[in-house]
Each structure stands twice: as structure tokens, then as C-alpha cells.
Amino acid sequence: MDLAATIVLNGLTLAALYFVVASGFSLIFGLMRVVNMAHGAMYLVAGYVGYAVFEPLYDRDVWYAWYAGLAAGVAFAAVFGAAVQVALLGWMQGQELRQALVTIGLSIIVADQLLAFYGGTPRQFFAPDAIFGATQLPGIGGYPTFRLVQIGVAVAVGIGLWLLLNRTRLGIMIRAGVDDRQMLGACGVNVPLIGIAVFALGAALAGLGGVIGATAQPLAMGADGRFLLISLVVVIVGGMGSVTGTAVGAVLIGLAEQIGQALFPTYSVILTFVIMVAVLALRPQGILGRA
Amino acid sequence: MHSRAILATLVVLALLLALPWLLPQFLPANQAQFWTANILGRAIVFGIIAMSLTFLATYGGFISLAQMMVAGVAGYTLAIFVDGALPRIVGGWGYAAAIPLSLVAATVMGLVVGAISVRTRDIYLLMITLALAMGVFRFIETNIAWFNGYEGIRNVVGPTLFGLDFRNAFVFYHVALGTAAALFLGILYLVKTPFGLVLQGIRDNPRRVAALGYSVGLHRIAAFGVAGFIAGCGGVLSTIYNIGISPGSIGLGATVNILIMSVVGGLGHPAGAFIGSLIFTVFDTFAATIYDRDRFNTLIGLVFLVIVLVSPDGAIGIGAKLRRLLGAGRNHPRGAEGSRASQQQAGEETTP
Numbered sequence: 001m002d003l004a005a006t007i008v009l010n011g012l013t014l015a016a017l018y019f020v021v022a023s024g025f026s027l028i029f030g031l032m033r034v035v036n037m038a039h040g041a042m043y044l045v046a047g048y049v050g051y052a053v054f055e056p057l058y059d060r061d062v063w064y065a066w067y068a069g070l071a072a073g074v075a076f077a078a079v080f081g082a083a084v085q086v087a088l089l090g091w092m093q094g095q096e097l098r099q100a101l102v103t104i105g106l107s108i109i110v111a112d113q114l115l116a117f118y119g120g121t122p123r124q125f126f127a128p129d130a131i132f133g134a135t136q137l138p139g140i141g142g143y144p145t146f147r148l149v150q151i152g153v154a155v156a157v158g159i160g161l162w163l164l165l166n167r168t169r170l171g172i173m174i175r176a177g178v179d180d181r182q183m184l185g186a187c188g189v190n191v192p193l194i195g196i197a198v199f200a201l202g203a204a205l206a207g208l209g210g211v212i213g214a215t216a217q218p219l220a221m222g223a224d225g226r227f228l229l230i231s232l233v234v235v236i237v238g239g240m241g242s243v244t245g246t247a248v249g250a251v252l253i254g255l256a257e258q259i260g261q262a263l264f265p266t267y268s269v270i271l272t273f274v275i276m277v278a279v280l281a282l283r284p285q286g287i288l289g290r291a
Numbered sequence: 292m293h294s295r296a297i298l299a300t301l302v303v304l305a306l307l308l309a310l311p312w313l314l315p316q317f318l319p320a321n322q323a324q325f326w327t328a329n330i331l332g333r334a335i336v337f338g339i340i341a342m343s344l345t346f347l348a349t350y351g352g353f354i355s356l357a358q359m360m361v362a363g364v365a366g367y368t369l370a371i372f373v374d375g376a377l378p379r380i381v382g383g384w385g386y387a388a389a390i391p392l393s394l395v396a397a398t399v400m401g402l403v404v405g406a407i408s409v410r411t412r413d414i415y416l417l418m419i420t421l422a423l424a425m426g427v428f429r430f431i432e433t434n435i436a437w438f439n440g441y442e443g444i445r446n447v448v449g450p451t452l453f454g455l456d457f458r459n460a461f462v463f464y465h466v467a468l469g470t471a472a473a474l475f476l477g478i479l480y481l482v483k484t485p486f487g488l489v490l491q492g493i494r495d496n497p498r499r500v501a502a503l504g505y506s507v508g509l510h511r512i513a514a515f516g517v518a519g520f521i522a523g524c525g526g527v528l529s530t531i532y533n534i535g536i537s538p539g540s541i542g543l544g545a546t547v548n549i550l551i552m553s554v555v556g557g558l559g560h561p562a563g564a565f566i567g568s569l570i571f572t573v574f575d576t577f578a579a580t581i582y583d584r585d586r587f588n589t590l591i592g593l594v595f596l597v598i599v600l601v602s603p604d605g606a607i608g609i610g611a612k613l614r615r616l617l618g619a620g621r622n623h624p625r626g627a628e629g630s631r632a633s634q635q636q637a638g639e640e641t642t643p
Contacts, residue, residue, distance in 0.1 A: 033414075035414045035417065035418055088600070096413060096414045097354060097413060097414060097417070098599060098603055100414055100417055101550075101554060101595075101599045102596065102599050102600065104547060104550065104595075105592050105593075105595040105596035105599060106592075106596065108547065108588050108589075108591070108592035108595070109588070109589050109592035109593060109596065111588070112586060112587075112588035112589040112592065113589060115585075116585070116586060116589075225425070225542075225543040225544075228543075229421075229422060229425045229543075232418050232421060232422045233422050235418075236418060236419060236422060240415075265433075266433055266434050266435065266436065267430070267434070268433070269426060269429045269430045269433060270426075270430060272426065273422075273423070273426040273430075276419075276422060276426075277407055280407060280408075280410070280411070280419065281407075284410040284411060284415075
């Protein structure tokens with residue numbers, strides 16, 4: 001029973017990380033119809049940039065080292081995302097395939113330049129003392145505190161996104177843009193500017209995932225591909241452009257991965273893809289996607 | 292195909308056939324050998340895989356990122372069954388039996404990919420095929436019993452053909468070239484058949500094709516099967532070329548490389564795949580001279596980005612544009628047919 005509970009909790013903490021990353025992907029896709037193939041690269045960039053800020057501060061033993069790294073990573077990813085939208089994607093709006101290809105090219109270059117800058121050694125953040133160590137949980141025993149924080153962050157991101165989309169003016173404009181871009185523009189809203197904001201937000205979420213992911217497990221080359229794939233699968237399963245759908249997808253995939261690894265380690269990947277194929281066969285638009 | 296196009300194809304083919312003898316005329320012997328085996332041979336092999344992607348894109352309007360994975364299925368089937376491969380998984384089969392089996396496996400995998408993605412289009416198709424490819428890749432990478440995990444299977448040396456050793460660069464080059472030419476002409480023939488015409492109809496307007504009574508889904512799946520067979524041929528050849536196969540050769544990087552080749556060459560015509568793979572291979576080989584050996588990815592990424600930004604029709608598109616510029620007075624530029632198809636995929640307005 002202990003083991004089962006631990007596996008489920010592991011699955012949920014993993015799902016939390018997947019949700020944070022994939023929600024950014026889903027947000028960008030929902031409004032912009034851009035499949036951001038550089039989403040994994042943004043995850044990676046934030047991780048490395050955040051670490052570059054974190055490391056010297058950590059050596060000086062400042063308490064805010066991790067928070068500074070987090071802020072730097074997220075901010076850099078946001079700026080990077082906005083820059084990509086302004087420089088490359090904005091002027092080919094509507095050419096979805098071409099935009100996907102552009103972001104693929106971009107992700108190749110970014111990953112390679114990161115390798116050149118930071119080398120191939122894996123890096124890992126050390127969480128601040130407040131969220132480091134283990135917490136006693138009923139029925140499980142000691143469990144890494146940071147993983148619980150991960151769940152908290154995901155819940156906060158989920159609620160924050162929901163509030164943003166449902167309760168703010170920006171959110172109303174974003175949702176209107178999803179339904180009808182042209183009409184929104186005709187209403188006098190600066191749609192390209194909203195696009196930039198959405199891209200920055202989506203990239204920032206990838207960045208948040210990058211720093212948190214790099215605290216939970218080492219960050220290394222190849223993480224970009226992994227998290228791009230995760231984002232794709234989560235969004236395909238959960239439904240394109242829906243925050244709730246992304247959450248459902250993330251929980252399903254996170255749990256499937258952990259349970260699969262516990263039950264049949266060498267075939268665990270299959271479980272993830274069985275879910276994906278089953279969803280595609282029954283509901284091509286995803287579990288909570290709109291037709 | 293116009294008679295001029297047939298003539299051009301034959302001339303290019305003859306030139307390529309004679310190349311191993313022509314190259315030593317103006318290159319030192321060791322360099323000529325290097326070009327034959329490591330640049331041209333490799334470009335042709337990967338060109339075949341890229342051509343399976345281009346075939347789907349040109350005539351069906353599907354950009355499938357699963358083609359390298361499908362090629363890998365053929366390669367792995369060969370490596371698992373053929374005699375002499377290390378470690379021995381099943382073994383005991385001769386090349387004469389194992390190669391057809393591999394091609395069948397790749398075709399079936401192509402059909403499966405087609406069936407799974409049959410209800411999706413455009414970027415959705417791109418996402419789903421990529422996810423499928425990565426799923427198979429990670430499965431193979433973590434499975435020791437069948438695929439020997441991360442290590443892969445090595446020592447797939449290739450058969451002996453009529454007393455000629457496959458490891459001989461010339462023999463390999465000509466077999467690869469012959470395969471590529473046969474597949475290339477096969478595609479050009481296939482797209483003139485009723486099946487090919489329906490496929491192009493689906494690309495242009497699936498609803499109208501369905502209204503005419505054709506099954507859009509079955510034609511799509513069949514097209515993926517054909518592409519799977521083509522990719523399988525490339526997969527068998529690349530496995531023999533690399534003397535084995537490992538998960539790295541079908542991973543994200545390899546998958547994207549195939550896409551780069553197809554797009555750089557041009558998605559408007561199957562020939563683009565070979566042009567793209569040649570450009571890719573030359574850059575790969577001479578990256579050290581141009582920029583920095585280790586930064587090949589940056590270099591090819593930039594080339595790819597520039598092509599996508601400037602000329603969505605790839606190298607073929609650039610060629611067509613140049614021809615139009617030079618022969619502005621002449622009517623009906625050749626290659627317009629191809630560029631129309633890919634412009635539709637890129638969602639661009641038709642320029643000419």
C-alpha cells in the first residue's frame with residue numbers, strides 16, 4: 001500500500017511539472033495556432049540561464065540564490081518568446097506549417113548554442129532550505145518536500161491561468177482571439193500585441209518548468225526533446241488549447257508513466273502511447289478539446 | 292512526365308552512374324573514394340528516406356515526421372533477423388529473406404502510422420507523427436530483450452551480390468543509386484495512376500474527393516503504406532551503410548534531419564529530397580571548414596531557417612525563381628507544378 005501511494009504521488013508530482021510546461025505550449029497553440037516546436041528549447045534556455053545566475057549566488061551562500069535563478073530563467077524565457085514572436089513568427093501569421101518549421105529550425109540552433117556555451121555537463125539547482133529536505137506524510141512516510149512544492153506550483157499556475165483567462169480583460173481578449181481573431185481586431189484590439197503577450201507568457205511557463213524541472217532532476221542536453229514530446233502528448237491527449245484539458249492530460253500521462261515504470265519497466269513507454277492512440281481514435285480533438 | 296523531363300532524368304542518372312569513374316579524373320584517388328562512399332552514397336541513402344516524406348508532402352499534403360522511425364523499423368527488423376548481427380536476437384535468416392521481411396515491416400508500420408493519424412491534418416498530423424516517432428524511439432531505447440537498448444545492434448555487414456561484396460564502396464553506391472532511381476521513377480509513375488490522382492485530389496480538396504465516392508481514409512492510409520515501403524528501403528540501406536543500427540539513428544535529431552533535408556531540397560517534387568540530402572551531407576562533412584566541426588547543428592539549423600523564411604519551396608523553389616528571373620519573357624516556367632503544391636502546404640498565396 002505504501003508503495004502504491006508513493007507511486008501515485010510520484011506520478012502526480014511528475015504530472016505537476018508536465019502541466020506547467022505543457023500549459024504554456026497549449027496556451028500558445030490555443031490563441032496563436034502556432035505549434036511551438038521550440039518549446040523544449042525554451043525550457044532548456046531557462047534552465048541554463050537560471051543556473052548561470054543561481055550558481056555564483058549559491059557559492060556566496062545567499063538565501064535568495066534559487067529565487068533569483070528562477071526569476072532570471074523565467075524572465076529570460078519570456079523575453080526570448082516575445083522576441084521570437086516579434087522577429088520570426090508574427091509576420092507569417094496563419095501559415096501554421098511554416099511557423100512550425102521555423103520553430104524547429106530555431107530549436108536546433110538554440111540547443112546547439114547552449115551546448116557550445118554551457119557544455120554537456122548536467123546541472124542541478126539546489127532548492128532553498130525552506131523547501132528542501134523531506135516531509136512526513138501519513139501513509140507514505142518521508143517524501144521530498146520540493147516535489148510537494150512542485151504540485152503547489154502547478155496548482156497555482158492552473159488557478160492563475162484560469163483567473164487570467166476568465167476574470168481579466170486580457171483573458172477576455174485572449175479568449176475572443178481564440179474564437180475569432182479578425183473580429184477581435186475589428187473591435188479595436190491590438191491583436192499582434194496580445195499575440196506577443198501570449199507568447200511571452202507561454203514561454204515563461206516553459207521557463208518556470210525548466211527551473212523547477214532542473215531542481216527536481218538534473219538538467220542536461222536532450223531535455224528539450226523530452227519536454228517538447230511531453231507537451232505534444234499531453235496536449236494531444238487533453239485537448240488543444242484548453243487549460244483544464246492540459247491538466248487532465250498531464251495527470252493521465254504522469255500517472256501512466258510512473259505506474260508503467262513500476263509494473264513493467266521496459267514497456268512503460270507503450271502505456272503512454274496506448275493512451276494517446278486510444279484518445280486519437282475515440283476523440284481526435286482530445287479529451288476536453290473542442291471539436 | 293514530359294519527354295524532356297524523362298530525358299533530363301536519364302542524363303542525370305547516367306551521370307550519377309558514371310560518377311565513381313569520373314571523380315578520379317579530377318580528384319585524388321582517396322578523395323574520389325571518399326566522395327563516392329561518404330558523401331554521395333550517404334546522400335542517396337538518406338535521400339530515399341527523405342523522399343518518402345517528400346512523397347507524402349508533395350502528393351498528399353501530409354508532413355509526416357514518422358518517416359525516420361519507419362525506416363528504423365526496417366533497419367531493426369533486418370538487424371534482429373539477419374545472420375551475423377551482434378548481439379544475436381533472432382538471427383539465422385539470410386539477407387535474401389531478411390530484407391523483404393524488413394520492407395514488409397516498414398510498410399506495415401507506415402500503414403499503422405497512417406491509420407493512427409488518419410483523422411488529423413496539417414500541424415496536428417505533424418505533432419502526432421512526431422509523438423509516434425518519439426514513442427517508438429523511446430520504446431526501442433529502453434527495451435533490451437528485442438532491441439538491445441541504448442547499444443543497438445551492430446555488425447549488419449550486408450550481403451554479397453553476385454560475388455561482389457557490399458562493403459565495397461562502388462558496389463554499395465550503385466545498389467543505393469539503383470534503388471533510389473527505381474523508387475523515384477516508381478513515384479512518378481504512381482502519381483499518374485488513378486490512386487495517385489485520388490491522392491492529389493485529397494490534397495487539394497478531401498471533401499470533394501469523398502463526395503465523388505472515394506474513401507479518403509483508405510487512400511490516405513495506403514499512401515502512408517507506400518511511403519513506409521520507400522522509407523524501409525532507405526532504412527535497410529542506411530543500416531547496412533552504418534554496419535548496424537542504434538536508437539540514436541532514429542531519435543529526435545535524426546527525425547528532424549530528415550525533415551531538414553526534405554524542406555531544404557523542396558517539398559514540391561520528389562527530386563528535392565535528394566538535392567536536400569546532398570546539401571545536408573556536404574554541410575555535415577565540411578562544417579569544420581566552414582564554421583566549426585562541433586557546431587554543425589547551428590550551421591544546418593541556420594540554413595534550414597533561412598530556407599523556410601526566404602523560400603518555402605526549398606532549393607527547387609530557388610532554382611525555379613532564378614529560371615523565372617532569367618527567362619522572364621518565356622511563358623510557363625517548368626517546376627511551377629511542384630511549387631504550387633508546396634505553396635499550398637505552406638499556406639502561402641500563389642505568386643506566379
